[in-house]
Amino acid sequence: MKEKNQRDSMTRNEARTSYEETISKSWKVLWKQNVNQKLKVFMWKSLHGALPVRELIFNRTKQGNPMCAGCGEREETIEHMMFQCKKAKEIWKMAPVQWEGLEHLTGCFMKWWSAILEAQESRGEAVQVNVTINILWQIWKARNEREFNQKEREPHKAIEKAQKEWREFEEANKGMEPRKITQETEVQ
Numbered sequence: 001m002k003e004k005n006q007r008d009s010m011t012r013n014e015a016r017t018s019y020e021e022t023i024s025k026s027w028k029v030l031w032k033q034n035v036n037q038k039l040k041v042f043m044w045k046s047l048h049g050a051l052p053v054r055e056l057i058f059n060r061t062k063q064g065n066p067m068c069a070g071c072g073e074r075e076e077t078i079e080h081m082m083f084q085c086k087k088a089k090e091i092w093k094m095a096p097v098q099w100e101g102l103e104h105l106t107g108c109f110m111k112w113w114s115a116i117l118e119a120q121e122s123r124g125e126a127v128q129v130n131v132t133i134n135i136l137w138q139i140w141k142a143r144n145e146r147e148f149n150q151k152e153r154e155p156h157k158a159i160e161k162a163q164k165e166w167r168e169f170e171e172a173n174k175g176m177e178p179r180k181i182t183q184e185t186e187v188q
């Protein structure tokens, strides 16, 4: 019995450690990612369930409407807003980056993001990841435009903006961050 308890608590500790490791690793990689600071903060909030989507606000304050304003069909969680809503799907359909085979992970943003980071590590897809962060940001911006200004952004406009902002940031920071990442990869 005692042994079993020890084993159980060990499994629990291991599970917790691995989750904490995932979070800590996601954060480290995110920090090094060659994207604007505001996008890092946005990603950090999303990964920690702190992005103020309707469901979150409703659960905290018991006020407002938890339903998504984009489709009116589901509660607006972070995952719904980013992937599952038809409004998000319209944007993803036009995206230059497609993460095929990860659709089953879109119910948990942290899992989806971890899988993307693994792809980046194994295949060196830093550019695709940076563009992806920009797309997520534009999905959020389009959502806010709808939420606060009652305006609909066309999906292709969101993609154009994501690519433009990514390119501008790359241009402005040429030769800085990527070099650091390469060095670290070589050390490993």
Ligand SMILES: [Zn+2]
Pocket: 068, 069, 070, 071, 072, 073, 074, 080, 084, 085, 086, 087
């Ligand atoms: Zn929706």
